Amino acid sequence: MENKVDSSISKEYQKALLTTEQVKNTIEVNAASAYLLSLRSHLSRQKMGYFLNNVARMTGNQNILYCDWGTMRRHHIQGIIDLLIDAGRAPDTINTYLAGLKGVAFEAWTMSQIDMETYQHIKQIKNVRGQRVPKGRSLDSIEVRQLFKSCDEDPRCKGVRDGAIFGILLGCGLRRGEIVSLDLSNVYWQEQAIKVMGKGNKERLAFMPDGTLKRLNLWVQDVRGQQPGPLFSRIRRHDDVQDTRMTDQAIYEILRTRRMEAGLEHCSPHDLRRTYASTLLENGVDIMTLKDMMGHASITTTQRYIHIKNEKMYDASKRLVI
Numbered sequence: 001m002e003n004k005v006d007s008s009i010s011k012e013y014q015k016a017l018l019t020t021e022q023v024k025n026t027i028e029v030n031a032a033s034a035y036l037l038s039l040r041s042h043l044s045r046q047k048m049g050y051f052l053n054n055v056a057r058m059t060g061n062q063n064i065l066y067c068d069w070g071t072m073r074r075h076h077i078q079g080i081i082d083l084l085i086d087a088g089r090a091p092d093t094i095n096t097y098l099a100g101l102k103g104v105a106f107e108a109w110t111m112s113q114i115d116m117e118t119y120q121h122i123k124q125i126k127n128v129r130g131q132r133v134p135k136g137r138s139l140d141s142i143e144v145r146q147l148f149k150s151c152d153e154d155p156r157c158k159g160v161r162d163g164a165i166f167g168i169l170l171g172c173g174l175r176r177g178e179i180v181s182l183d184l185s186n187v188y189w190q191e192q193a194i195k196v197m198g199k200g201n202k203e204r205l206a207f208m209p210d211g212t213l214k215r216l217n218l219w220v221q222d223v224r225g226q227q228p229g230p231l232f233s234r235i236r237r238h239d240d241v242q243d244t245r246m247t248d249q250a251i252y253e254i255l256r257t258r259r260m261e262a263g264l265e266h267c268s269p270h271d272l273r274r275t276y277a278s279t280l281l282e283n284g285v286d287i288m289t290l291k292d293m294m295g296h297a298s299i300t301t302t303q304r305y306i307h308i309k310n311e312k313m314y315d316a317s318k319r320l321v322i
Contacts, residue, residue, distance in 0.1 A: 070113030171212030173276035
């Protein structure tokens with residue numbers, strides 16, 4: 001069942017997304033295209049493009065290219081928010097839709113498709129309040145060992161590569177999009193650090209624990225080689241190591257394959273990032289330091305990673321005498 005769900009999500013995204021060329025060709029007349037190209041992160045463009053395509057379809061259009069964003073008004077957006085609330089969407093998801101629509105409204109104003117008064121009315125729409133139980137999970141130490149065991153027992157080049165990828169996900173807390181963007185030149189071996197380009201075009205240093213450094217060194221020295229280019233590349237059949245950059249979806253597929261081999265329950269690359277955060281917190285790292293280590297712009301984002309595990313809450317509830 002999980003395989004079908006994973007596959008359907010991927011296909012749904014691919015179907016909804018427009019090519020960069022389509023977006024560029026309409027940037028001068030389409031406010032949504034202009035907004036998407038203003039986003040620096042590929043993942044942000046992908047996510048917002050998917051959401052805006054949903055909005056376009058909700059308003060009877062095929063996709064964002066067929067939507068007349070210049071006719072957008074405050075009451076239209078309020079209606080979309082109501083539909084999303086009725087559909088049971090989480091507040092964070094609804095507010096992401098709202099942020100995208102406000103961004104499109106700004107571009108529509110700069111293109112003289114809406115006036116200043118209309119833009120200000122849209123800009124003043126407030127976020128939806130509320131929260132949901134955090135999604136995802138953290139892996140325990142046994143699951144982490146099983147995941148690495150799946151890689152270590154694979155004699156192919158993929159075993160070494162995948163072990164290094166998991167080492168960075170769990171040891172440095174990188175997002176999957178940040179991992180595939182890495183080049184060999186981003187690794188500072190002497191400092192035991194990786195220079196990461198995060199969201200908002202912000203650079204940070206991610207320092208590697210010894211285990212991560214060892215796995216990465218094994219990948220580079222024994223398999224990849226020292227040639228410039230992507231740190232992690234595709235590997236075809238018969239251990240044919242390519243020099244082409246991997247996609248962020250490939251990271252998802254690698255984890256899906258390895259966790260099934262290890263007999264683990266469903267987990268995503270972001271769950272490995274959650275595991276990184278949880279492990280640091282359990283070892284006494286303060287929240288401000290964790291914020292910088294994870295590349296968050298706001299401490300509010302970091303706080304979402306701070307929640308007591310269900311087992312601990314269960315144990316705590318057993319101590320109550322009623």
